[in-house]
Structures are given as structure tokens and as C-alpha cells.
Amino acid sequence: MKGAYALTVRTSFSAAHRLREYEGNCERLHGHNWRVEVTVESRVLDDQGIALDFRTIKAHLAELLSRFDHKYLNDVPPFDGLNPSSENLARHLFEEMEKKIPSPAGVARVTVWESEDARAEYYRPA
Numbered sequence: 569m570k571g572a573y574a575l576t577v578r579t580s581f582s583a584a585h586r587l588r589e590y591e592g593n594c595e596r597l598h599g600h601n602w603r604v605e606v607t608v609e610s611r612v613l614d615d616q617g618i619a620l621d622f623r624t625i626k627a628h629l630a631e632l633l634s635r636f637d638h639k640y641l642n643d644v645p646p647f648d649g650l651n652p653s654s655e656n657l658a659r660h661l662f663e664e665m666e667k668k669i670p671s672p673a674g675v676a677r678v679t680v681w682e683s684e685d686a687r688a689e690y691y692r693p694a
Contacts, residue, residue: 572610576605579604579630581604582602585642602680608676658678678690
């Protein structure tokens with residue numbers, strides 16, 4: 569098996585949410601300073617020795633997260649109908665980033681941190 573290159577960018581945004589039908593504190597309105605990491609993989613490099621420009625990944629992620637920054641997630645599609653858990657947020661971001669990343673690179677994993685010691689990841693096992 570040939571090797572692959574993994575590129576990861578990390579950024580953050582602030583947003584409030586509440587988990588619907590959850591028995592516990594998280595059912596009440598609260599907020600997080602969310603951290604998001606996106607890892608993109610590629611088996612090839614271009615003529616400049618680059619798998620994908622970090623600026624491309626950062627720009628797409630910033631555009632996507634601008635919909636959520638300083639918002640109440642429960643009001644923002646798709647979370648107006650989908651429970652805004654860290655798991656659902658990670659999957660949604662993965663699927664949206666997947667539409668933006670040009671081939672031959674592809675999204676490998678999205679990690680969403682809701683606190684310094686709690687994270688959810690979404691990836692598709694090989």
C-alpha cells in the first residue's frame with residue numbers, strides 16, 4: 569500500500585445550543601467555544617510538492633462556520649430539525665467540506681471539540 573499525506577487545519581467559533589429530549593444539563597440553553605479540526609488526505613502531490621493548499625481548506629471551513637458563529641445552533645439549518653450534538657455537527661461539517669475539497673484530495677476526518685476535554689469525530693472507515 570502506498571502512503572498518503574494528511575493535512576489538518578484547526579479553527580474555532582462560538583455558538584449556543586441545547587440538546588433536545590436530553591435528560592440533563594445540556595437540555596438547557598448553553599454555549600461553547602467550539603474548536604473544529606478538518607483533516608484532508610491525498611495520495612499524490614502536485615508539481616509544487618503540495619497535496620492541497622492549506623489556504624483552500626481554511627477558506628472553505630471559514631465560509632462554512634460563518635453560518636454558525638455567534639448563533640443559536642438550534643435555529644440554523646440543518647440543526648433547526650436535527651439535534652445539534654457534537655456528533656451531528658462533526659458529520660454535517662464533514663459532509664459539507666467533502667463537497668468543497670477538490671480531487672484527488674478528500675476529507676478524511678472532522679473533529680469537533682466542545683470543551684478542552686470532550687470531542688466528537690466523524691470519519692468514514694476505509
